Amino acid sequence: MTYSGLIGKLLEATGTSVGDVISVTRGKEKTTGVLMPHHEFSSESIITVKLSNGYNIGVRIDGSSRIGLISKKESKTLVSRSMPTGDSKKDVAVISTGGTIASYVDYRTGAVHPAKSAEELVFSVPELMDLCNIRAKVLYSILSENMTVKHWQGLANAVADELNGGAAGVIVPHGTDTMGFTSAALSFMLRNLSGPVVCVGSQRSSDRPSSDARMNLLAATRLCVDSDLGEVVVVMHGESSDTYCHAHRGTRVRKMHSSRRDAFRSINIDPIAKVEGPETSFIGQYSKRSSGPVEVRDKMDRKVSLLYFYPGFEGEHFDLIASHVKGVVVAGTGLGHVSEEITRSIKIAVDNGVHVVVTSQCLSGTTNLNVYSTGRDMVAAGALPLGDMLPETAYVKLMWALGQAKDHDAVKKLMLTNISGEICLRREV
């Protein structure tokens, strides 16, 4: 939240913004610290300042108050000076993007706002600092429904910088709504990982007693510190109670409930690992840490649409969308089917050079376009079935493949090549 009223004017007059070091003078009292965002449940006349001891205080401002700018904030990094570090502990980076895990509830309206800094986030779970040295950074402060390809690219590069700068792992606090898309994007963009990249969210904000933020963050940290994992994963509650967390492969995970704490599920595979207290047990196969360096292949072509088929889906609708893009991901019914009308539209699109790839809206199971005449007609029209790949992962991958591959055939080949555990074409029906 931004400041309004008198405080807003005083800040504007001195060119001060959140994160800058300021002084606030009122009568004889002078307070120095970092300007924090306005909390909506504070009065309009209160300014919030983080002191050097780590505490936030609210200072009342009136006509006699003065605000001075001492120094501008250093880029987006807000590393706390009071955060303990030790040579015997590993470094873990926290790159916050926003979302509920980095939010607070406005108790006046009941609404949740993305407001906390990565630093505050880390301080809310002090046990993290017993496990490792934390390097905290706020990269974005957005609700995840506003994430775009550009955000994924910036995040991939920030993650690689941290790993290549010696971090044992990177924790990415993220809104849960589109966390599965981001984890898929990072899975394709980051190669040769020297440590785990752990996207972590919460379904209840950390200032609520029922918050899952603390346990999820602790589990994420343990994976970074204790495991030899070299993959992008999503770590969330494995059950609705505070028993254990699951680490899900970044290309295989989907939010399957709008509010439960165990909303995230691995689809078509088991979770990679279970993290229960200090114990991490791996369930399936996984890629181990490389010796580095991490490579970033972040080029994507945004001109892709994801279309869920349904009865009555009009060919005209498909044609309209397909004429604006280079790739269409179809989430067909059952084994990947669409109607005869849409099969004709697929043929038109493919003939015009558009990639049309096929997944199943059932989510679980695999496509198979060899069983029914519908499927064989779709293949004849040029549709490319993607086995057991999630529709959302296919959408992310097609944008990535169009950004990476040199020509049409190379895109098709890349779509059918397993890059990061996203596809198994040999599954039986």
Added chain:
Amino acid sequence: MTYSGLIGKLLEATGTSVGDVISVTRGKEKTTGVLMPHHEFSSESIITVKLSNGYNIGVRIDGSSRIGLISKKESKTLVSRSMPTGDSKKDVAVISTGGTIASYVDYRTGAVHPAKSAEELVFSVPELMDLCNIRAKVLYSILSENMTVKHWQGLANAVADELNGGAAGVIVPHGTDTMGFTSAALSFMLRNLSGPVVCVGSQRSSDRPSSDARMNLLAATRLCVDSDLGEVVVVMHGESSDTYCHAHRGTRVRKMHSSRRDAFRSINIDPIAKVEGPETSFIGQYSKRSSGPVEVRDKMDRKVSLLYFYPGFEGEHFDLIASHVKGVVVAGTGLGHVSEEITRSIKIAVDNGVHVVVTSQCLSGTTNLNVYSTGRDMVAAGALPLGDMLPETAYVKLMWALGQAKDHDAVKKLMLTNISGEICLRREV
């Protein structure tokens, strides 16, 4: 399959089509019966005829053969003359629409074709006739991905005719791909049900040893004969083994696996009933049979689109679609969210008189647009959240509401009114 070659020419010359009673003469041999569809694994020179004893035989046709038309088929009804009936048993109607449950495998190509008649379907499970008198009819013979609103309307009227004609229940063999859409459509179109309407499918065609057709059909029949249910349900395997079936409420069921026999799941509620052998046990609340008559309210407005939101979904895409329709169902992320860009597009659509309703692509859980600023902005833009209604059910219902209600406000009111168990707005987050 249609006949080609010499047989095709002979049939065309006599104006004969599948279902007609014909005579086939070759030398001294004369065969009389009903002309059956060409089986793809038969030779092009073989014609298939159903004899009066119920058996199908193949007759080789050459230049000396003659085909005569004895009588045209009676509409679409193919009631077997040899099907046993008894006064002590209840009447159950079987209205087949096609799909795997009414299909056969072409063992030459391995592909599945919709070919069997309702009669053949019933004869493949002779135990059905011990339970009831079967009235079998082929209404459609299509793969369910080709179902449209017109098919739903024809089916609703056929079902009502059977119930109002004294059937204790109606079984609707249906392709599994879009069976959940059809069951939702029937749930809204049919009121005051005097018996169960049971959509039933199979994931393996009935000529395969692993077929689930037999058990699903038997369970459907038991519901029709033994229960007091007065709802539209989907009956399918409750587990992947042949242990029991579940009856799912027609507005709450979704195909969640592309191939497993227990692919169908009730979302956000328990199944209505478990059918294990001869025993039916009801799990939750359900509507009981009325004393009739069944009413049909089948008017629908097709001008509705269902859009799954994802990161990078372009406002231009939304605007294009919204400008062609009267209603848009958004399957948002998490509690029903979309990006700021799409919120702006929602406002444009709503300002142009388009209904924009919101569901969650998580599928499980409920929408709640009061928790985050995103949601509140969506509501301010005019979006209408639909609680725990499935996106697919919301799509069907919005077409129906637009066909039923007189004005804009009446459509909104109808969308928030529980018609057939599809919505519970009081669910907690």
